[in-house]
Amino acid sequence: MTTQSPARGMSREDLLALPVAVDLDTANRALTIGRSTGYALAKQEEYPVKVLRLGNAYRVITADLHRLLGIAPELPVGQVQPQ
Template sequence: MTASVDSVPTIRDLLEGPPTVPLWPTAAKALGIGRSVALDLAGRDEFPVPVIKLGRRWVVPTVPLLRVLGIEPDIGEGGAGAATPARAYTNQTPTKVQNDNTPPRTA
């Protein structure tokens, strides 16, 4: 993973990274949450993604993190590296906009 403490991880970083990522900075920064807020939410079990405490380290599973971000990872035989928008975004029906200069249809 190429993300540092100062940078926000990219979707590619998350897709190509390990199955879990640190709560801080990776998961929190991906969600736009600061360190203290992330730790507070995790401590109250209110972080938007499951958090696993491993001794003093807190990690977040990558797949649920991607799903919260609206990315459905391809975890099939090809492994990570491909993604599609999550269902919540793909089930929306596009709205057809009529040009103002187009005369209305008559039946």
């Protein structure tokens, strides 16, 4: 059972299912930041994680989102999380 509704953010399962990099709208949803605020923060270089500008598009590395949100992928049994 998730603790957040889909309209307000993303569940842990949704976050772990994201590809390596996501568009700014997806990152905004993960961080529960409104679209206008997210784009304004990205343009001012004040977004909570590093934003890559590729032409007219913004991309965010999913691992950065995971670190900020304290989400760690599940490791197979017997494997140790790197420090």
